[in-house]
Amino acid sequence: MLQAGADIDTSETLTERQQAVLDAALRLLVEEGDNLTMTAVARRASCSKETLYKWFGDRDGLLTATVQWQASKVRVTPVDRKGLDLASLTASLERFASDWLKVISSDTSIALNRVAVGHAGSGKDDLGAIVLQNGRFALARRLKPVLEAGRQAGLLDFEDAEMAFRTFFGLVGRDVQIRLLLGDRVELTEAAIGGDARRATQQFLALFGANNRLQSL
Amino acid sequence: MLQAGADIDTSETLTERQQAVLDAALRLLVEEGDNLTMTAVARRASCSKETLYKWFGDRDGLLTATVQWQASKVRVTPVDRKGLDLASLTASLERFASDWLKVISSDTSIALNRVAVGHAGSGKDDLGAIVLQNGRFALARRLKPVLEAGRQAGLLDFEDAEMAFRTFFGLVGRDVQIRLLLGDRVELTEAAIGGDARRATQQFLALFGANNRLQSL
DNA sequence: GCCGAACCGTAACGTACGGTACGCATCAGG
């Protein structure tokens, strides 16, 4: 497990102007990838390099601030756990699946994951940890209550929620993320995402729905 | 789809010495990541920088040559398609799964994927395409005949082999690769890999085995 | 033994970029 606390709410301590600067940096990151320069960020944000350094310390500080800033934008939408039946559970799962696919196929997510992966080797910063916390682990934190509720309602049957989540994760994502990160053009229209979400959900229910004898896998 | 022909057999045109140089570059790539320098490669390989440039053109050329060299090392092991029963099919699938998990969790695979992902944004070279061809797509090419044989033997039931393969891919890999690439320490002992391979195979058979009414998903 | 090619080691060049310093404009508070 990675270090905790990597998903602090940064929107408190950032002024309006600083957020604008980070937005500019984010756009530049999407366009240029990791080879964006401090001068380019300063020019794009119409601020001076000195300000960048005063606010964010150094280049890595700016990068982490940018990643955290983007992470703080997507907030958790809690799920109601009352009156759960198969239809609403299915809808919840499909919604999670399609949201997730939309996220990982977005330009900013691809760019952010690219730089985080690139930086993961040399332990200079924690970009990988931050992205992981606000991506894969945040999804798990949001989805697990739904799974637990499904189990308590007698709709799902599994031993370990973590294991069930990881299976769902695999059924939804499959090879999409790695292909996108490696530059493959995956056709992900709105319709395709919807279809994938339905398929993954049905497969998940086939594996972990109650009345199936497969939960021991 | 990416451009074809990215997996040419390079072992023909490379001299013994050049292969040694690329091996050195590969080791350095695993240690240093993308921030390895030409001087470091020259020193590690006990050759001159001039030779590096004569042989590989420039830094990107050296990198692509290194990636292709590593790719050319893992050759395809064909599968016998005669006398297929459920036991042998299961064994084949488990073997693929465990081999794949072993590959993506290896140091060199992680390092190669990291630099390929990092370079994928700026279209300077085709590292992403090469890695994809010799990773995800090579696996598909090797596995699909097995799936087809399983279908012809009446053991599997699916419409689209590509779709079935992608599901298997997702069930095996789940979140492992992205976590590893992002620097998460995933415990992948020999035993864990074996267990994951068995679980994924059973799940796949539950979804796509004959006598199940789930193939329309 | 001699020649040229290939190659090693290293020094040198050019440049891109991270980081810093400084001058000037704006503006809030007194």
Add this chain to the structure above:
DNA sequence: CCTGATGCGTACCGTACGTTACGGTTCGGC
């Protein structure tokens, strides 16, 4: 109006690294 703080624009410095150049060495062919 004065003053200090904040921040923009820009020039500047240091350095790391890709790339090139060059002298010295090994070695196969004649």
